[in-house]
Amino acid sequence: MAPSLRMPFLSLSVDNFISRGAGGHVFHINRNIVLKCPTKFDNALPEQIEEMEESDKKIETEKAVYRVLMEHPHPNIVQCIICVPEGIFLRRMESTLQDRLSQSRTATIPAHTQERWVLQLTSAVAWLEHLGLVHGDLRPANILLDANDSIQLSDFDATVKPGAELMVASEPFCKIGKNFETPPAGPVSEQFSLASCIYTIRFGYWPWHELDPRARVEKLMRNEFPSVSADSVFGDVTTRCWHGEYPSIASVQQDVLSQLGRSVDKDRALMQAVVEEIAAQHPLLRAECEEFIANQARGGSY
Structure with a gap:
């Protein structure tokens, strides 16, 4: 049969x-x-x-x-x-972030919605870090949207503890070294993925989307990233995340809140x-x- x-x-x-x-x-x-x-x-x-x-x-x-x-x-x-x-x-949930961005390429998503998504996503990833977890496969296909058009992080089948080997490597959302190695799970790996997600939210397409996969991976291996100069709010955050400059995702969250003129205490109260x-x-x-x-x-x- x-x-x-x-x-x-x-x-x-x-x-x-x-x-x-x-x-x-x-x-x-x-x-x-x-x-x-x-x-x-x-x-x-x-x-x-x-x-x-x-x-x-x-x-x-x-x-x-x-x-x-x-x-x-x-x-x-x-x-x-x-x-x-x-x-x-x-x-x-209603849809994936990937589907929403694909459907909206001709209809611009309002800047305030993008900013809310970046803040919500960063907050969710920082919360996992607080719980001693690394998502491990952070990309728009694994990020959902609810009926209120708010971010809902999902798909934890590749989630590991900090220091563990990553289970998947989905370019351009995973940091890749010169010998195709990936960093251990932790702030460096997670903020790289977060940077590529922020870029995708802000620009509507993946980093180096215009290149074929091989050429895109070669760019990433050389730490060459597309320009973020058009993003006056999160451009610096994105670049710093790609280069692993933050000691933790909590530090990224604080920077995102600062860029939006919001306090950590107020954000925690709203979350509660x-x-x-x-x-x-x-x-x-x-x-x-x-x-x-x-x-x-x-x-x-x-």
Whole structure:
């Protein structure tokens, strides 16, 4: 028999499918919730068995990160509702930052929206640093937007501890040395990725987007970066991040806040208010997930 994708729950079908990545599949549950689960095949081919094993590892890595984040939430990190053997129930988002930027190239995104995104993204990455984590695959495809058009950092299947070897190297969002080596996970690796994300937000396209991948990588290996002179707000921050000049992501966050004329204390107060709102909504979302799981156990639909 031919291989076929195995659904994590009986009521799910291809109609519920949203996306697929190296870490697994994402399925629509309802207007508030999605399920991210490892890739499973029935009648799997040998290469698909290897893919399944790798997907299982990635989802388990992501579950471990989300368990930490459930105890220490951040308003710009995707909310995990519950982890179950089948996968991870997450708050549903509107789109990826990558899709939003691609769709808006002919319709300029307002400067105040760009500035808010840069601040929100930097805050989320600094929060991971505070928790002793390095995202490890920071790029627009792994950054989501919610219904309020706010940043929601996601995809933690490549997240590691500081000092560990990076699990992925996605150019132009990863620092690459002369011998194609990457730095250990930490402030240098993470602020490089952050710089390329800030550049993409501000200019609407990747650094050296006009070059083929080989030429782009060669530029990055020589520490040659596109001009940021047109960005009077974050240009200096971007350049310093590319060159790894900040001792921490927290230092980057402070610089971003300074550029926007905002204080750290005020930002923390605003963040706490949103975190409390998220916490208030969590029991209702968890109840929706538990109802879905109970219906599946009874063989029903949702």
